[in-house]
Structures are given as structure tokens and as C-alpha cells.
Amino acid sequence: MFWKIFAYIFICGFVIFMVVCLIYNRNVRNKLLDEGKIIIRKKGFWDMSETFTIRKVTLQAIYNRISADDMKKYMGQYELHDGKYILFQHTGVNESFKATLRLVSSEDDLNTYRLQVDEYTTNSSYPNEQSLNVVFTAVERIFLSYDPNIQVVTAPIARKTTRG
Amino acid sequence: MKATGVLVIVACFAIVYVMISICDKLWKAFLRRHDKSNDRKQMENTPTTCENLMDRYK
Numbered sequence: 559m560f561w562k563i564f565a566y567i568f569i570c571g572f573v574i575f576m577v578v579c580l581i582y583n584r585n586v587r588n589k590l591l592d593e594g595k596i597i598i599r600k601k602g603f604w605d606m607s608e609t610f611t612i613r614k615v616t617l618q619a620i621y622n623r624i625s626a627d628d629m630k631k632y633m634g635q636y637e638l639h640d641g642k643y644i645l646f647q648h649t650g651v652n653e654s655f656k657a658t659l660r661l662v663s664s665e666d667d668l669n670t671y672r673l674q675v676d677e678y679t680t681n682s683s684y685p686n687e688q689s690l691n692v693v694f695t696a697v698e699r700i701f702l703s704y705d706p707n708i709q710v711v712t713a714p715i716a717r718k719t720t721r722g
Numbered sequence: 723m724k725a726t727g728v729l730v731i732v733a734c735f736a737i738v739y740v741m742i743s744i745c746d747k748l749w750k751a752f753l754r755r756h757d758k759s760n761d762r763k764q765m766e767n768t769p770t771t772c773e774n775l776m777d778r779y780k
Binding site: 605606610708 | 750753754757758760761764765768770771772773774775776778779
């Protein structure tokens with residue numbers, strides 16, 4: 559009898575916990591969407607690189623804009639490395655990622671930047687989609703603020719999946 | 723009699739252990755091949771595109 563009651567309480571508790579988690583996640587996602595911190599993206603966007611070409615915008619200027627937005631609580635850590643790339647890093651319980659915004663070429667005043675997820679680890683098939691979406695959206699919005707007509711070239715990344 | 727029983731149980735455990743090890747190795751080999759093929763397919767099936775960034779935010 560005791561074990562039946564225990565099992566019943568355990569199962570109910572688990573279901574309630576799952577529902578609460580789902581509702582919480584949905585609310586956070588809706589809040590980010592409303593605030594414009596994320597946009598709806600296709601699944602697998604993290605396996606694509608985005609290349610932007612823009613005039614007279616330095617990596618330092620982009621970094622300053624990201625810092626001013628204070629997005630740390632959504633996207634994890636970020637730092638500028640030698641003025642060559644900005645590293646976005648997130649380490650969760652079951653997942654992590656490293657994404658970079660890199661200056662790939664610079665001719666006269668024309669700078670080309672590439673944003674991509676260099677590596678991610680996950681227990682499921684997907685990385686932390688929400689944090690990555692925040693990173694991509696923040697960077698895209700900064701480029702748009704400099705040039706509303708900017709073009710983005712999206713290309714697949716050659717991934718090599720390894721298992722631990 | 724008792725010794726034989728113990729021996730049989732130990733043998734059973736050993737057989738199960740070996741079988742699980744073989745299955746584990748086969749499963750990991752399968753996953754590695756699957757990952758390789760998935761990575762390749764993704765590269766082949768996803769085209770490079772160029773679009774106006776503003777279109778995503780309309």
C-alpha cells in the first residue's frame with residue numbers, strides 16, 4: 559500500500575514538475591520574443607555561418623555595443639580577443655557552446671565578419687537554442703543599426719560530430 | 723554441487739558482460755558512422771544563400 563502511494567505521488571510530482579518547466583520555458587521564450595532579443599529561426603541555424611560585409615565598423619565598436627546592451631544573463635560570457643574576434647561562451651549543466659564573430663577580411667574600409675558556432679556539446683541533439691538565438695539576434699541587430707540594407711550570406715558549416 | 727552453482731553464476735555474469743561490451747562497441751561504431759553520414763548530408767543538402775538581413779526582422 560505504502561509503495562503504491564509513493565509511486566503515485568512520485569509520478570504526479572514528476573508530471574507537475576515537467577509541466578511547470580515547460581510553462582516557464584515558454585514564458586521566457588515569449589518574453590525574449592516580445593522584447594526583440596530573439597527572433598523565430600529555422601531549426602539548425604547553429605550549423606550555419608553568417609557573413610556580413612560592412613564599411614567602417616570595427617570589431618571593438620561591435621563589442622562595445624554588445625557590452626552596452628548587457629546581455630550577459632541571456633548569452634553567457636563574451637570577450638574580445640586581440641581585436642580579432644569576439645568569443646561568446648556558454649556552459650550549462652548538460653550543454654555548452656562556443657561561438658565567434660570573427661573579422662575575416664579587411665580591405666580599405668570594407669570589413670567582412672563571420673558569425674558562427676565553432677563547437678557545441680549537448681546531451682540531446684540540439685545545443686542551447688535560446689542562448690544562441692540571443693547571440694545571433696544581438697549581432698544581427700547591431701549590423702542592421704549600422705546599415706539597414708546589409709546583406710547576409712548564410713552557408714553550412716562542415717561539422718565533425720564526436721561522441722564522448 | 724554448491725561450487726558448481728557458483729561457477730555457473732560467475733560464468734553467466736562473464737558471458738553477459740562480454741555480450742554487453744560487444745554490443746556497446748557495435749552501437750558506438752554504428753553511431754560514429756551515422757554521425758559522419760549526417761554531417762556529410764547536412765553539408766550537401768544546405769545551400770549557401772544571400773539575403774537582405776532586414777527581411778528577417780519584418
